[in-house]
Each structure stands twice: as structure tokens, then as C-alpha cells.
Amino acid sequence: MSVAVEYSIGELMAAVMARQLRPSEVAIMGAVSALPQAACRLAQLTTAPGLWFIAGGSGAVNPHLEPLVASSCDERLLNAEAVMTLPDVILVEGRGDLINVFFAGGLQIDARGNCNLGPIGHWTHPTLRGPGGVGLPFVSRAGRVVIYSMSHDRRTFVERVDFVSGPGFPADPRELRGGGPSLIVTPLCTMDFDPGRHLARLATLHSGVTLDQVMEATGFAPILPVKLETTPAPTPEELSILRRLDPAGLLRVGA
Amino acid sequence: MFLSSAEAIGRLVPEGTGLLAVGGMHMHNNPMELVRELVRRRRGARRLLTSPSASLAADLLIGAGLVDEVATAYIGFEHLGLAPAYRRAAESGTVTVLELCEAAIVHGLYAGAGGLPFTALPAGLELSDVSSANPEHFHTITDPFTGVRVLVAAPLRPDVALIHALAADELGNVFFAGAHFTDRLMAMAAKTVIVQVERMANAGEIAAQPAESVLPGFLVTAVVVAPRGCLPTASHRAYGYDEPALRSYLKLARTEDGFAEYLQINGMVATGVTA
Numbered sequence: 157m158s159v160a161v162e163y164s165i166g167e168l169m170a171a172v173m174a175r176q177l178r179p180s181e182v183a184i185m186g187a188v189s190a191l192p193q194a195a196c197r198l199a200q201l202t203t204a205p206g207l208w209f210i211a212g213g214s215g216a217v218n219p220h221l222e223p224l225v226a227s228s229c230d231e232r233l234l235n236a237e238a239v240m241t242l243p244d245v246i247l248v249e250g251r252g253d254l255i256n257v258f259f260a261g262g263l264q265i266d267a268r269g270n271c272n273l274g275p276i277g278h279w280t281h282p283t284l285r286g287p288g289g290v291g292l293p294f295v296s297r298a299g300r301v302v303i304y305s306m307s308h309d310r311r312t313f314v315e316r317v318d319f320v321s322g323p324g325f326p327a328d329p330r331e332l333r334g335g336g337p338s339l340i341v342t343p344l345c346t347m348d349f350d351p352g353r354h355l356a357r358l359a360t361l362h363s364g365v366t367l368d369q370v371m372e373a374t375g376f377a378p379i380l381p382v383k384l385e386t387t388p389a390p391t392p393e394e395l396s397i398l399r400r401l402d403p404a405g406l407l408r409v410g411a
Numbered sequence: 412m413f414l415s416s417a418e419a420i421g422r423l424v425p426e427g428t429g430l431l432a433v434g435g436m437h438m439h440n441n442p443m444e445l446v447r448e449l450v451r452r453r454r455g456a457r458r459l460l461t462s463p464s465a466s467l468a469a470d471l472l473i474g475a476g477l478v479d480e481v482a483t484a485y486i487g488f489e490h491l492g493l494a495p496a497y498r499r500a501a502e503s504g505t506v507t508v509l510e511l512c513e514a515a516i517v518h519g520l521y522a523g524a525g526g527l528p529f530t531a532l533p534a535g536l537e538l539s540d541v542s543s544a545n546p547e548h549f550h551t552i553t554d555p556f557t558g559v560r561v562l563v564a565a566p567l568r569p570d571v572a573l574i575h576a577l578a579a580d581e582l583g584n585v586f587f588a589g590a591h592f593t594d595r596l597m598a599m600a601a602k603t604v605i606v607q608v609e610r611m612a613n614a615g616e617i618a619a620q621p622a623e624s625v626l627p628g629f630l631v632t633a634v635v636v637a638p639r640g641c642l643p644t645a646s647h648r649a650y651g652y653d654e655p656a657l658r659s660y661l662k663l664a665r666t667e668d669g670f671a672e673y674l675q676i677n678g679m680v681a682t683g684v685t686a
Contacts, residue, residue: 187437187464188489213436213464214590226490229437229464231589231647242436242463242592246517250533273485274510275501279544285501287487287494289541290463291513296535323538333535 163390165343166191166407167398168362169304171390172341173259174199176302181256183209184249184298186290189228190406191304192259194398197221201397213290215240224402249294252333258298260337261305264317267356267376269303269324269337269349271295272317279319289321296323300338308342310375325354345370346387350379360387412583414633416448416640419605423632424454424571431456431478432567432601433468434574434594435644437489438652441468442575442607444640450475450679458482460569462593463513467644467660468573470494473506474670475679482509482548482567484516484541491657495664510544512536515564517593522566523600532562572601575641576626577648578612583628586612586620589647595626603632607640609649 173195177183181204185192189212196209200218211219212228218237225232240248248254262271263286273289275282295301301322305312325336340347340356344365347356357379361370363386371377390398398407414422424431435441446468449455455477461469464485472478473486474496486494500506511519518530531554536542542549542562554561574594578586585606587595598604606626617624639646643656663669674680 187485187487190490213592227437227439227652228489229439229590229592231439231645231651234589234647239590241595242590243517243521243596246463246513250514252533252535274540275508279510279540281504282502285493285498285508287497288483288485288510289512289539290485293512293514293536293539293541294533296538297533319544320538320540323535326538331535331538333533 161392161395163395164408166409167390167395168387169341169343170194170198170398170407171394172346172387173302173304174394175203176339177204177207177257179204179206181207182254183207183257183259184255185209185259186212187228189259190224190226193219193221194224194401194407197401198394198397202394210240210245213242215242215245221401223404224406226406246291249291250297252297255297256299258295258301260292260295260301260303260322262317262321263312264314265303265305265312265340266314266317266324267378268354269301269340269356270317270320271303271322271324272319273321274319276318292322296333298334300335303337303340305342308344308373310373313373314375325349329354344373347378353379355379357381358384360385362387363389412581412634414635416444416635416637419633419635420445420448420452420454423603423605424449426454428456428570430458430460430569432460432569432572432597433465434462434572434592434597435466435468436462436592437464438466438657439645440575440592440594440647441466441641441644442573443468443642443644444637445573445605445607445635446471447677447679449477450674453477460567461486463516467657470496470664473497473500474664475674476505478506480507480509482511484511484513488657488661491654492661495661496670499667509548510541511548512539512541515548516567517596519564519567520593520596520600523568524596527566529563529565532564534561537562567600569597569601571603571605572597573605573607574598575607575646577608578610578616579606579608579631579634580612580617583631583634584617584624585626585631586617586624588623591625598626598630604630605633605635606631607635607637609638609640609646611636
């Protein structure tokens with residue numbers, strides 16, 4: 157038996173997200189995306205060699221992340237294999253056959269995988285004006301959408317978002333041009349989506365987290381799986397790569 | 412061509428400006444010296460158009476009450492937090508928010524730059540609430556080629572664009588370094604373009620790297636040399652963003668009094684000077 161290695165929630169989430177990626181896929185992410193960027197780089201170095209990823213507004217393709225940085229437009233991301241202009245990135249996001257994985261998030265996330273980064277409350281008179289969805293409407297055209305959130309509480313996970321920035325499964329899923337949401341990763345658990353009902357389904361609980369804890373923190377009732385597994389911990393190899401990428405500890409803050 | 416920030420804003424951003432576009436992305440390449448001059452002179456516009464992701468420049472103009480409306484897809488500070496003045500103004504209704512997405516901004520600017528009457532957007536974008544929340548900007552029409560319903564968006568033709576670049580020569584040819592985000596597009600679509608630069612281009616610099624001189628002088632109205640003028644936001648290939656200064660803004664700007672104090676501390680109280 158190997159000795160248990162301590163890891164942060166951010167490191168666990170990065171490892172979980174990395175395992176979603178496959179060789180030669182193209183992934184994209186937006187603002188506040190150090191976590192999916194780390195996941196992509198980790199995947200390139202482990203299970204998904206040949207993965208491509210576009211680091212948000214910087215236009216950087218396969219940034220080396222030496223080091224991982226907090227802002228998605230940091231010039232250090234331009235230390236990359238290629239750099240696209242931002243208008244070019246936004247252009248090809250529209251093609252619909254290029255982006256396999258879109259990493260998304262929201263101030264509100266609901267059971268259909270809708271994400272809201274805009275107004276909370278009624279959009280004309282919001283009680284909280286969120287920043288805005290940037291490119292989230294494009295998730296409707298991506299192969300699949302991986303949703304991540306560093307908050308798991310009833311304010312974030314709601315029955316129905318007040319405003320759809322990034323569309324999840326619509327009432328008629330045929331309206332969707334892409335594959336729709338495939339996974340939600342939070343500090344407590346992972347959820348996938350029931351293939352028939354297109355609703356969030358609890359998939360794994362992180363080590364030490366109880367089902368009650370997740371139900372208490374979630375504003376909708378996720379479908380419960382037949383068997384609830386524990387999220388596999390990051391391996392020592394995964395942790396060693398993540399820590400090499402992230403000397404500043406962005407993935408260890410608050411976790 | 413080369414003007415001081417006071418001359419450029421005084422002459423080129425007249426009272427009653429309609430659509431003002433401000434470049435940069437997140438806390439990078441915000442043309443802050445030009446924005447501070449707007450605040451000092453109490454000059455603004457009826458409507459502010461942001462890049463796909465705006466930060467301090469937009470928050471300051473909104474907080475100072477210099478724009479009635481803001482057309483945007485994001486105003487925030489990424490990992491540092493939400494935009495305090497934007498939040499206060501949008502939540503209290505003192506600024507009207509016109510929802511856009513990055514596609515509507517970029518394709519709209521292409522339409523503005525190219526003289527296109529409007530731009531058609533990819534299917535699927537209509538599933539977000541952005542287009543239904545901004546019926547002035549988005550319509551649904553029948554695609555004459557396929558007969559399918561398609562979302563279309565208005566062209567964006569700013570009256571004035573304020574952008575930042577590393578350097579410019581005496582003819583106004585602009586030399587970019589690092590990412591230039593949507594700044595070139597804004598300039599190509601705008602009627603008046605003011606470019607804030609770190610410095611004049613060195614002799615031979617553009618000749619040595621003409622591929623980085625991607626905004627020719629005939630698209631530029633004025634150049635303002637403002638060394639370290641993007642601070643506290645970053646200027647690619649010159650300096651990073653000043654995180655403590657941004658955090659101090661975010662802390663102060665949580666209240667109206669704090670916002671006023673920030674303007675005072677940073678020399679942005681009205682001067683009444685005219686160019």
C-alpha cells in the first residue's frame with residue numbers, strides 16, 4: 157500500500173477534470189481558468205498526449221504553464237506552442253466541429269447544466285449583477301461541456317438559473333448543436349447527466365464528503381446513482397506534475 | 412498625430428459622444444491614462460462598448476457616472492472579484508446594461524469595420540438569454556439560403572475607440588507586442604481612434620518586425636505616449652498588473668464614498684481644464 161498523500165481540493169478537481177480529456181481533442185476555457193488549464197496540461201503529460209487547449213482570451217494554444225497563472229489573459233500564457241488572435245478564437249468557436257470540450261462555470265448552475273454568469277434575480281433589476289457570460293453561449297456548440305465551480309452551496313446550485321449565459325440541456329435537446337453538459341466538478345462531488353432525462357446525477361463523492369452534505373448544499377435534487385463511488389484521489393504522479401506547474405499554489409489556495 | 416492625453420480627450424471625445432469603445436482584456440492593456448483623463452474631464456458617452464472581457468477601465472467610467480448605458484459581455488476582475496462600481500450601478504439602475512456575448516462583439520465589430528449591414532450568428536447561441544435580453548441588438552430572421560431561422564446582430568461602429576499598444580511611429584503606425592485582443596478590430600470599426608502607447612517606436616523597430624505593425628496610421632486619429640499608462644492593469648511585454656493596487660481599488664470602490672476617495676487619491680477629481 158502506498159502512503160496517502162495530502163492534496164488540496166483544487167488539485168483533486170484538476171485531476172478529475174484531466175481524466176475527462178482524451179488524446180487529440182481540442183479543449184477551450186474562459187475567464188478564471190487556472191484550474192482547467194492545469195487539468196489540460198496534466199492530461200497532456202499523462203493520459204491525453206496530443207490534447208490541444210486554448211487558454212481563454214489570451215489566444216494561447218498549449219501554453220506551457222511554466223508557471224500556472226491566475227489571469228486568463230496573462231502574457232506569460234503566450235509562452236505556448238501557438239498563439240491565435242482573440243477574434244480568430246471566437247471565430248472558430250462558431251464552427252461547431254472543432255471544440256470537443258468546453259470548460260464552463262457560473263455564479264448559478266442548475267440541474268440541466270445551465271450556467272449563469274450574468275444577473276441574479278430579474279435581469280432588469282438584478283439583486284446581484286454578475287460579470288457576464290463572455291463566450292458561454294458557445295457551449296451550445298461544443299462536443300461536451302465540463303462545468304466546474306469552486307463553490308458548492310445553495311446559492312450556486314439552484315433549481316433553475318435566473319438567466320442562461322451558457323445553455324445546458326434545453327427542454328427539447330434537439331435544439332442543442334453540441335453534446336451538452338457531461339460533468340459537473342465541485343469541491344464536494346462530481347455529477348454527470350442522466351442520458352435519458354438530461355438532468356444532473358450524482359456520480360462520485362470526494363473522500364470524506366457525505367451524501368447528506370451534498371444534498372444539504374445543493375438547491376436541486378440530483379438523480380441518485382445505483383452505486384455512489386468515492387472520487388479517485390490524485391495519484392502521486394499527478395500531484396507531482398501539478399505542483400511543478402503551480403509553484404505559487406493557485407490550486408492550493410483556500411483548499 | 413502625437414497628442415497629450417488632455418489634448419486627445421479634450422479634442423476627440425466631444426460632449427455628446429454616442430458610442431465609446433474601450434480596449435484591453437481583463438486586467439491587461441486597459442488604456443488607463445486615457446480613461447483617467449476622461450474621468451478628470453468628466454467626459455463620457457451615451458453608451459460604452461467593452462471588449463469581450465472588461466475590467467478597471469469600464470468599472471471606473473461606470474462608477475464615475477460617465478456613461479448611461481453599457482454594452483458588454485463581461486465586466487469583472489477574474490480571480491480578484493466582481494466589479495464593484497458596475498455592480499452598484501447595474502443593481503441600482505443608474506446604468507442600463509445591454510447584454511452582449513463575445514460573438515456579438517467580435518462579429519459586430521467585423522460588421523462595423525467591413526460595412527456589413529448586420530451579422531448572422533451560429534445556431535445554438537439563441538439558446539442563451541443574452542439575445543432575448545437585448546432585443547434592440549438581436550433579431551431573428553429567415554436565412555434566405557436555407558429558409559432556417561437565424562439569429563442576427565447589429566453592426567458595431569464606435570464613434571471613438573480608446574486602445575493601448577506598445578509603441579507607434581510618427582505616422583501613427585502602431586506596433587503591438589503580446590496579445591492584441593480585440594483592439595485592432597475596435598480600431599478598424601471606429602470613426603475616431605486614440606491609441607495609448609508606452610513609447611514612440613524606436614528607429615528601425617517597425618522595419619525590423621513589420622508583421623507586428625498591424626494597425627496602419629491611416630486608421631489612427633491620435634497617439635498618446637503614456638509610459639506605464641496602463642497601470643494598475645498590465646501592458647503586455649512591458650509590465651504585469653499591479654495586484655495590490657487592483658485589490659485596493661476593489662476594496663475602496665465597494666462604497667460610493669470609497670470610490671470618490673479612490674478618484675481623489677489617484678488625481679481624478681474634475682480639473683475643469685479645457686483643451
